Amino acid sequence: MNDTPALELTSVTFSYNGAPAVQDVNLRLPRGDYLAVLGPNGGGKTTLLRLILGLEQPSSGTVRVLGDDPRRARPRIGYLQQDAHGPSAFPISVLDTVLMGCIGSGRWRPTAADHALALESLSRVGMRDFAARRIGALSGGQRQRVFIARALASGPDLLLLDEPAASIDQEGRNTLFDFMAELHERGMTIVMVSHDISVVSRRVTSVACVNRTLHHHPSPEITYEMAKLLYGCEDGECPVDLIAHGLPHRVLASEEYWHKEAEAARRNAADVPAAASASTEGGDA
């Protein structure tokens, strides 16, 4: 329906106080994609989202969102930031919280259509019955669903989620990921940031790893390059790390691929300690 990519980052560099937080990042995300952005804490994941939202301007390079300047694209972006809990004592109802998602520059009072969409968003996350409740009375998982409803309340074309599963329990997490997958099936473009590598098994369609630089792989697999970015590990050590992190096997590229990459790395690295090679083989077995 629309050929312009949802995201187009070209040679983007952004520095805090002279130190680059992200460097020479290139990313082209087609519409309808479900991208997981992985990376260690402090690796520049949130910076990347802030650049996409136009909250930060790149030091060099260009960011295009939905074919537009990030600031102009903002009304079409649904955003859920990290730890979106807010003060739990805040005097506001669930419905009013969701209506905040419709707010935009110069468009402050909610219309009847906004109300309808807010209630519909609450229904979609299964929180319609809680509309009149005070936000502080909800559990962490329920509140997270309300904040997702808020991100959906503007009828966005692109959904940005920063660590959406970080503060909820396992059951809530399953519900959340099922819901995301359903949204994606209905055509929503989703960018989900996580430090937890296991989200790759949650029906995402592509993966990017960011640790200052970004590596994008257009299928739900962790490549060797990504593992190096993720764990900063020496050549030949990575697979054992990944297995140790309890990663489901299917999210890794094929075993032959890992054997080949690890072998190549071992040949390249002259001074790899014997122990590391041994444990690598153990991990692959």
Next chain:
Amino acid sequence: MLDALSYDFMQNALAAALLASVACGVIGSLVVVNRLVFLAGGVAHTAYGGVGLAFATGLPVLPCTIGVTLAASATMARVTLRSRHRADAVIGALWAAGMAMGILLIDLTPGYAADLMSYLFGSILAVPRSDVWIMAALDVLVLLAVVRFYRPFLAMSLDAEFAEARGVPVQALHFLLLALTAVSVVMVIRVVGLVLVMALITIPPFMAEPFSRSLARMMVLASALAMVFCVVGLALSYSLDLSAGAAIIAVASLSFFLTLPVRRRARLEHS
């Protein structure tokens, strides 16, 4: 008791107290939910520099104080936006500097030392009719601004980062909120004085919060509470011959401590 109202000064005092209550309830609610109480304290104390400047230069006190306080609030707004992590230290410095400047300026002005206490602890019984009108005008100004920008203020207060991502001009609103705080603080100084201004800005909103389902209701309830404290405090001050500002704050503080046990239950029931 009611015969007290036949005196002009009592009528003015009551009018000033009620007008100050409106500003305290509305702006105090925003200050409390934005966790800007310390900043409001800083703004309030730089107001003292304005009072000193007015005495030293012979300028009219209220406009001069408002001018200095607005300048201080703009400085603090800038500092809090630019260096968030050390904002409290800068506020502390400005707080002390404003206070010291006021005292030095009054030191250098012959003859006014006796009036100093009235700005520290308020002089509600000496509020002239003209100040009541100025306070009414400031109230209208504050209310118009808050009504006009209610939703963006709400968005910023709830979640500044999300609001910014939605295109709400969060930085401009931060400046506006501190300017409105400055105006309100100067108003309240007339009633309860500089030292006690924080009490009327923080206690009524803090008490109102668990009983309110929206920010607007919190503002209304906080204003009503402030009015009750002021009227009861004034009555006590009149009948027991106590200083009015301190009596008002005593009533507010006592109510605050007495209702603490009810707070937790209220928050659950009203949710």
